[in-house]
Amino acid sequence: MTDRPSATAPIDRLLAIMAKLRDPDGGCPWDLEQDFPTIAPHTIEEAYEVADAIEQGDMAALKEELGDLLFQVVFYAQMASERGLWDFNDITTALSEKMVRRHPHVFGEEVGAVADATDQVKNWEAQKAGERAAKAAASGAKASALDGVISGLPALTRAVKLQKRAARVGFDWTQAKEILDKIEEEIGELRAEMEHAVPEKTRMQDELGDLVFALANLARHIDVDPETALRGTNAKFERRFRQIEAWLAEGGRGPGDATLEEMESLWQQAKGLERQSK
Numbered sequence: 215m216t217d218r219p220s221a222t223a224p225i226d227r228l229l230a231i232m233a234k235l236r237d238p239d240g241g242c243p244w245d246l247e248q249d250f251p252t253i254a255p256h257t258i259e260e261a262y263e264v265a266d267a268i269e270q271g272d273m274a275a276l277k278e279e280l281g282d283l284l285f286q287v288v289f290y291a292q293m294a295s296e297r298g299l300w301d302f303n304d305i306t307t308a309l310s311e312k313m314v315r316r317h318p319h320v321f322g323e324e325v326g327a328v329a330d331a332t333d334q335v336k337n338w339e340a341q342k343a344g345e346r347a348a349k350a351a352a353s354g355a356k357a358s359a360l361d362g363v364i365s366g367l368p369a370l371t372r373a374v375k376l377q378k379r380a381a382r383v384g385f386d387w388t389q390a391k392e393i394l395d396k397i398e399e400e401i402g403e404l405r406a407e408m409e410h411a412v413p414e415k416t417r418m419q420d421e422l423g424d425l426v427f428a429l430a431n432l433a434r435h436i437d438v439d440p441e442t443a444l445r446g447t448n449a450k451f452e453r454r455f456r457q458i459e460a461w462l463a464e465g466g467r468g469p470g471d472a473t474l475e476e477m478e479s480l481w482q483q484a485k486g487l488e489r490q491s492k
Contacts (some may be wrong), residue, residue, distance in 0.1 A: 228285070229302055232292045250293060257286040258366075269445065316341050359383045370440045373430040390435035393428060400425040454484040 235245040260283045267276040291302035314321045359382060363375045380386060387393050404421040407413060433440040458480045462472055469477060 225302075228288055229292075232285075232288045236292050236296065245289075248289070248293070250290065253286065253289055253293075257283070260286055269449075368441060370426070370430050370444065373427050374434050374440065377431050377434055387431065387435065390432060393432040393435060397425065397428045397432065400428050450488075454481055454488070457484040457487070 234240075235242045238246065260279065264276065264279045264283055267273075267279045287305065288302060291300070291305055295301040359379045360376060363372060363379060365372070367375065377386070387396075400421065404418065404425055407418045407421050430440050433443060458477055459469060461480055461483075462468055472480075
């Protein structure tokens with residue numbers, strides 16, 4: 215008979231299932247082979263699947279994806295417990311203490327001191343900065359305004375976070391329109407590299423990076439998340455291109471059978487249909 219772990223609380227049952235999967239005596243071979251580095255890519259993928267379910271407005275899928283993401287946390291907790299480092303309860307205890315510490319206006323002596331969400335964001339960031347400074351001091355390292363912006367973030371997201379950190383110490387544009395001038399400057403520098411008799415890919419990559427960084431800065435100033443904006447454009451492109459394929463298929467053809475001019479015409483039709491439906 216299959217050993218099916220059970221417990222009173224759902225989280226306890228999940229923890230028991232994870233422990234069984236990692237049990238050298240009868241556990242799952244795949245789960246037993248995993249370690250922190252091998253699970254990390256799955257965690258990133260699950261986080262993106264959560265975001266995708268939210269963008270699709272699919273609450274049933276969101277519940278499932280959140281479960282998958284929670285399983286990643288449980289997986290790490292089990293592996294750490296096996297090494298005698300910490301366990302799931304240690305994770306939740308530390309998280310609870312941090313949430314209470316970072317919300318003194320709710321749980322502490324500053325109840326009612328925060329006026330609105332914007333005020334709370336400022337307080338939250340100030341507390342995080344204080345914690346980072348304390349860690350740096352404890353380790354003997356010199357604190358930087360950019361500490362804590364991890365390198366594993368998507369590049370656009372990390373660009374915005376770096377810019378926000380620099381802005382807190384006064385290194386920032388004062389108006390969004392100034393960034394438009396910077397974008398035009400970066401486009402000019404990229405164009406100049408492309409017009410060389412023998413364009414150097416490394417230089418073009420560098421200039422393109424500068425351009426994208428400036429675009430991310432503009433997105434921050436107009437309060438638009440560039441990752442969300444680009445995902446929306448990706449979805450729009452996919453929608454319209456699939457419509458082009460569908461129209462061509464009606465005549466027994468595919469994109470490879472059509473000219474660029476013909477596909478551009480169909481693209482404009484697909485674009486027009488979307489605008490009419492809004």
